[in-house]
Amino acid sequence: MRFNILGYLIKEGFRNVFKNKKSTISSLTIMCATMLVFGIFFLIGENVNYIINTVEQAQGIEVFIETDATEAEIEELGTKIRAMDAVNKVEYVTKEQALNRLKDRLKDQAYVLEIYEENNILPTSYIVTLTDLSKTKEVQEEILTFDHVKRIESSDQTISTLLKIANGIRIGTGVFLLFLIVISVFIISNTIKLSVHSRRKEISIMKYVGATNSFIRWPFIIEGIIIGVVAALLSIIIIGLLYNLVAGQIMESSVVALINISLLSFSEMFNLIICVYMGLGIGVGVLGSAISMRKYLEV
């Protein structure tokens, strides 16, 4: 009847949680607070990554082809670029398309281009989009070594700025993750310590009747897990509400509408964040109780 024992241990774990309400609540509060701060970094990071991806797909590098290249040579160049590792998509732009694009960009002043209608001197080009923006530079350098490439244009500035932001956020998230783990483990181990203390009589009786060490430990480990999981669930609810509010405000603001980017919705990130929070909660709970048990439960 292993199931019965499991039930008993879980019941005891819950009893521990409710026996020391004050310390349980204080550790829940602090865990939630750190989890929220971490969550904010995490969500911003996810969004920046998402925006970078969007930009990556929208903006490519434009490879201008020398005007004296034959069709076969142009074709060959395209195949070569397509064969490169970091390349996602290669699109050919004819002279006419180039002219139309230029017209679009100039809008009202498009009439200055009228003289080109008959004698189009605009170069043809390939627009290359990448799978990984951090490789922009290498790809550019390699393409420049190919024949018939006149020059390359890319929105280097935007890309490198975005990458810098993404890196900064990644570091921030990492630092906060570390901070979260240290604080939470400390707080949980303190709560478990109190719990062990308030049940020391019971523990001593358990030892005399021949309870194994693991049997004595499990309820406290379960207590740690319960606190971790509850903190994770609370944090998800709070951060979900907060995110929807803030993201809604940002999306409605005119600036964002102008540069035409969108943010991830919370439901899109829900699975990921629930995994991260649960993993953290359970991991921290187990670690915290294990530490306090080594120190305070001389079994």
Added chain:
Amino acid sequence: MIEFRNVNKTYSTGTEAVNNASFVINKGEFAFLVGSSGSGKSTIIKLILKEEEPTSGNIIINGKDTTFLKPARVPYLRRSMGVVFQDFRLLPDKTVYENVAFAMYIVKATPRHIRRQVPMVLSLVGLSGKAKMYPNELSGGEQQRVALARALVNNPSMLIADEPTGNLDPDTAWEIMSLLNEINLRGTTVVVATHAKDIVDKMNKRVIHLSKGKIVSDKKGGYDCEI
């Protein structure tokens, strides 16, 4: 069953609690450990329970030398003995029934076994009618009976009692002692540390007399001995 071979115990404070103690308590025997406070009775109990390690010598329980027993095996050693203390050590927030069943949960007994065994032991100690009461609703004697029931519920081969009547009035103390005797007659080895002189005299069992950590006499009869 319980054998001490030249056992010495010196605490880290320098107190020499047990000095070259050797004795054998056989299966089914009833033995008193007597002596004044600080004579080493409690230390011997602790050594049997492996709560303390001997400084030198060997302790053999149920044919096994426990001196080199791994810490992880200690719980299994303790399951072979029931323990009763002067202060009962019951859990105040659990009923009589739960206090006894608790000892069975810990050794991972099946619910069916628990439902059968607990009422049986409670009737053995004469508490069938009080299963649903809490320890603070019981008299001292009744509380010690609960502790006894808890010690016996897993059918240990020996029962170790450390001053079981220390907190009880003489009549109740005698009731508990009779109960211990009854348990002994059912085949359980019983070791009782006590300084209740009149009870020891009346019981006329084997008495191991300790003084300053040394065994000064070991024979059947009363508390007093000629040194």
